[in-house]
Amino acid sequence: xxxxxxxxxxxxxxxxxxxxxxxxxxxxxxxxxxxxxxxxxxxxxxxxxxxxxxxxxxxxxxxxxxxxxxxxxxxxxxxxxxxxxxxxxxxxxxxxxxxxxxxxxxxxxxxxxxxxxxxxxxxxxxxxxxxxxxxxxxxxxxxxxxxxxxxxxxxxxxxxxxxxxxxxxxxxxxxxxxxxxxxxxxxxxxxxxxxxxxxxxxxxxxxxxxxxxxxxxxxxxxxxxxxxxxxxxxxxxxxxxxxxxxxxxxxxxxxxxxxxxxxxxxxxxxxxxxxxxxxxxxxxxxxxxxxxxxxxxxxxxxxxxxxxxxxxxxxxxxxxxxxxxxxxxxxxxx
Amino acid sequence: xxxxxxxxxxxxxxxxxxxxxxxxxxxxxxxxxxxxxxxxxxxxxxxxxxxxxxxxxxxxxxxxxxxxxxxxxxxxxxxxxxxxxxxxxxxxxxxxxxxxxxxxxxxxxxxxxxxxxxxxxxxxxxxxxxxxxxxxxxxxxxxxxxxxxxxxxxxxxxxxxxxxxxxxxxxxxxxxxxxxxxxxxxxxxxxxxxxxxxxxxxxxxxxxxxxxxxxxxxxxxxxxxxxxxxxxxxxxxxxxxxxxxxxxxx
Numbered sequence: 001x002x003x004x005x006x007x008x009x010x011x012x013x014x015x016x017x018x019x020x021x022x023x024x025x026x027x028x029x030x031x032x033x034x035x036x037x038x039x040x041x042x043x044x045x046x047x048x049x050x051x052x053x054x055x056x057x058x059x060x061x062x063x064x065x066x067x068x069x070x071x072x073x074x075x076x077x078x079x080x081x082x083x084x085x086x087x088x089x090x091x092x093x094x095x096x097x098x099x100x101x102x103x104x105x106x107x108x109x110x111x112x113x114x115x116x117x118x119x120x121x122x123x124x125x126x127x128x129x130x131x132x133x134x135x136x137x138x139x140x141x142x143x144x145x146x147x148x149x150x151x152x153x154x155x156x157x158x159x160x161x162x163x164x165x166x167x168x169x170x171x172x173x174x175x176x177x178x179x180x181x182x183x184x185x186x187x188x189x190x191x192x193x194x195x196x197x198x199x200x201x202x203x204x205x206x207x208x209x210x211x212x213x214x215x216x217x218x219x220x221x222x223x224x225x226x227x228x229x230x231x232x233x234x235x236x237x238x239x240x241x242x243x244x245x246x247x248x249x250x251x252x253x254x255x256x257x258x259x260x261x262x263x264x265x266x267x268x269x270x271x272x273x274x275x276x277x278x279x280x281x282x283x284x285x286x287x288x289x290x291x292x293x294x295x296x297x298x299x300x301x302x303x304x305x306x307x308x309x310x311x312x313x314x315x316x317x318x319x320x321x322x323x324x325x326x327x328x329x330x331x332x333x334x
Numbered sequence: 335x336x337x338x339x340x341x342x343x344x345x346x347x348x349x350x351x352x353x354x355x356x357x358x359x360x361x362x363x364x365x366x367x368x369x370x371x372x373x374x375x376x377x378x379x380x381x382x383x384x385x386x387x388x389x390x391x392x393x394x395x396x397x398x399x400x401x402x403x404x405x406x407x408x409x410x411x412x413x414x415x416x417x418x419x420x421x422x423x424x425x426x427x428x429x430x431x432x433x434x435x436x437x438x439x440x441x442x443x444x445x446x447x448x449x450x451x452x453x454x455x456x457x458x459x460x461x462x463x464x465x466x467x468x469x470x471x472x473x474x475x476x477x478x479x480x481x482x483x484x485x486x487x488x489x490x491x492x493x494x495x496x497x498x499x500x501x502x503x504x505x506x507x508x509x510x511x512x513x514x515x516x517x518x519x520x521x522x523x524x525x526x527x528x529x530x531x532x533x534x535x536x537x538x539x540x541x542x543x544x545x546x547x548x549x550x551x552x553x554x555x556x557x558x559x560x561x562x563x564x565x566x567x568x569x570x571x572x573x574x575x576x577x578x579x580x581x582x583x584x
Contacts, residue, residue: 204451206439213436216424223384223422224437224498225410226445234446 030189034182043181050185050253052293053192058246059273060199060285064239066271067280068203069232070215074138075125075145076270079240081262082121083114083247085152088164088257095167107170107178114248115241121148122240126233145262152259163258170252178252188249192286195242200282211235276317278324287325336395337362337502337532338383338414343392343402345378345556352378354556355392360502365524365533367547369540375556376536377419380506383534384416385409396502410440415500419507419536423490425480430471433479433490435462437497462497469493469523485516492523502532509539521545 029036034046058080065071090110093103104110129140153161169178178184202208213221214228221228251257260266269292277288295313299306321328338360345353352375360366368376381387383394385406394402401409424433438461439445439452452458466475469489474482479490488508495503508524509517521542527533528546537543543550544564551561552570560570 201449201451204453205449206445206447206452206455208448209432209436209439209452210445212426213424213428216426216428217422219386220418220422220424220494221436222406223386223410223416223418224494225407225415225440227405227407231445 034185038182046181046185047253048293048297050181050188051250052290053185053188054246054249054253055270055273055289055293056286057192057195057249058243058285059270059277059289060195061239061242061246062270062274063279063281063285064199064202064242065236066274067278067284068208068215069211069235069239071130071232071236072134072138073129073141073236074264074267074271075141075143076239076243077262077264077266078125078141078145078148079118079122079243080247080250080266080270081148081152081257081259083118083244084251084257084261085158085164085247086110086114086117086244087170087248087251088166089158091166091168091170092158092164105168105171107172110170111245111248115245118244118247119237119241121244123233123237126236126240130229130232130236142264142267145267146264149259149262149264152262159258161259163256163260166251166255166257169255170248184252188253191245191249196282196286203282207231207234272314274324276314276324278326278328281324281326284324284326291325335362335398336360337397338534339393339395340383341393341395343379343382343394344390345375345382345387346390352556353382353389356553356556356558358551358558358561360532360534361549363529363532364548365528365535365546367535367537367543367550368553369537369543369550370553374553376553377506378556379553380416380504380534380536384414384504386416410498410500413499413501414504415495415498415502416504417491417495417506417508419510421484421487421491423479423487423494425478428479429476430466430479430482430490431459431462431475434465434493434497435459437494438462438465441499465493465497468496468526470519485512485519488512488516488520489523492520496527496531500531502534503527504534504536506536507538508535509537509542517542 033049037043037045062073062076065073087110089101090103090113091105093101094105096103125141125144129137129144132140152158158164169184172178172187176183176187178187203212210221210226210231213226214232218228247261250261273288273292274285275288276291277286278284295310296306299309303309317324336359338358340356340358342355342357343353344351344355356379368379370376378387382389385401385404389402392402393400396409396412396414401412401414424436435452435458438458442458463475466472469492471486471489474486479487482490492505492508495505505524508520512520517539524533524535524546535543535546547564549561550564550567551558552567560567562570
């Protein structure tokens with residue numbers, strides 16, 4: 001686009017910018033979406049949009065550790081699953097006369113509890129995994145997630161292999177009924193916006209700089225005085241907590257939790273969404289979730305072998321846009 | 335009083351003794367050059383002093399305190415920082431200013447701050463700009479560090495160590511791979527630091543060593559075999575034999 005030749009030592013390019021009009025139009029569409037779908041009598045798509053927003057939160061949490069922190073975790077679904085099960089178990093216990101635990105259906109308790117449980121789990125898994133690097137880190141995070149998967153498969157009190165049905169969505173009060181898909185959509189939309197704004201602040205904060213410094217050159221970060229493992233662990237736990245919140249929302253969306261939520265297949269899907277969207281870009285997670293889930297929806301309408309087409313699309317994106325969709329459209333030149 | 339005292343330091347890699355009871359004393363304010371043939375263990379010794387490698391035996395006294403058991407980041411906090419022989423700076427989207435600011439940030443309060451944009455912290459930026467000027471890169475603040483010429487990257491390398499606020503800099507071959515002109519620019523940069531900080535300098539460029547060093551230690555097979563002023567070292571036959579070869583002594 002630019003006509004001036006590239007200088008010998010280019011200045012740091014500005015952050016990618018979408019046209020303001022496009023941003024405004026997307027925001028307006030997101031705000032009015034459930035009303036539009038109701039008007040054209042297609043309420044099903046409100047559910048799909050909710051699902052996309054939930055996955056946008058979860059994939060963004062993976063982006064925090066992978067894109068910004070450079071930690072390739074292949075077990076991120078563990079934190080999604082532990083968040084979902086926290087909501088599922090609390091809800092189940094609330095319906096029992098004599099439960100194992102005090103249960104609750106209040107979102108104000110169950111959702112923070114989900115984030116806390118997943119955050120603590122990530123703290124424990126991270127404390128052990130972060131001693132390793134590269135391929136070993138990938139394998140050990142995968143191993144922990146699979147351990148958790150099999151624990152929940154064999155946990156018959158909470159449904160085992162069959163999973164757990166939720167009697168209803170969480171209660172929030174204030175006249176909001178999450179059982180209404182439109183209400184639930186708006187609650188998720190608010191949480192998504194808060195998540196993305198929070199991540200925007202975080203990556204530009206002192207902590208964000210440290211995390212990116214570690215991704216670029218961990219040895220040098222130690223040499224200028226940073227205890228790098230501690231920063232990575234805090235980042236890992238934050239991402240785990242955020243994925244746990246996403247899991248809590250997903251449990252509500254599906255009214256169902258199962259061990260499949262934390263399988264390696266799920267972890268792989270999260271990775272694919274992030275790679276499609278753009279690793280290390282703020283909008284990489286949301287765009288990846290949007291494209292992946294819309295493709296899945298469209299393709300599975302035509303064929304049961306939709307994963308074959310999806311695979312081909314992924315190969316194309318990785319080959320021709322290695323920085324993902326956001327990377328391909330966001331920057332000029334090179 | 336010595337700022338750094340090294341007593342009988344040992345590092346073994348399997349059966350190989352890379353550092354063999356090395357002892358060294360670095361006086362406050364001096365430039366202390368460490369020379370020796372390839373494979374003498376200079377970089378290993380530097381890594382042990384910096385804390386990137388744990389020592390098997392011996393003591394490292396920094397300002398009188400034994401730091402041999404401290405991890406690297408705690409040594410930096412005490413005021414001891416290294417630079418690398420092979421340039422190790424922050425590339426990717428990191429500008430020159432970003433590089434230096436990251437090192438400044440470490441010593442200006444906690445980095446467990448998650449909300450306020452670091453770009454709005456004027457104190458960090460001001461100090462980082464001062465260091466960028468000091469390393470001769472004024473005007474290059476917003477260039478990507480990865481896109482700089484090799485010689486300029488070497489200056490960023492030194493700048494990162496300086497920006498930690500260290501009282502003792504361990505400079506591992508700052509002239510590595512640079513041209514004659516660049517080497518003289520680096521010599522001027524280090525001369526400018528003289529007196530403000532104490533420097534341990536590993537260097538192969540003998541012109542630079544004799545221009546900069548107050549004292550020189552010679553490391554051979556992991557042992558310090560001689561320490562003295564540049565003139566004394568020049569005159570030391572044993573050094574000539576070990577370092578320059580027998581022909582040079584004859």
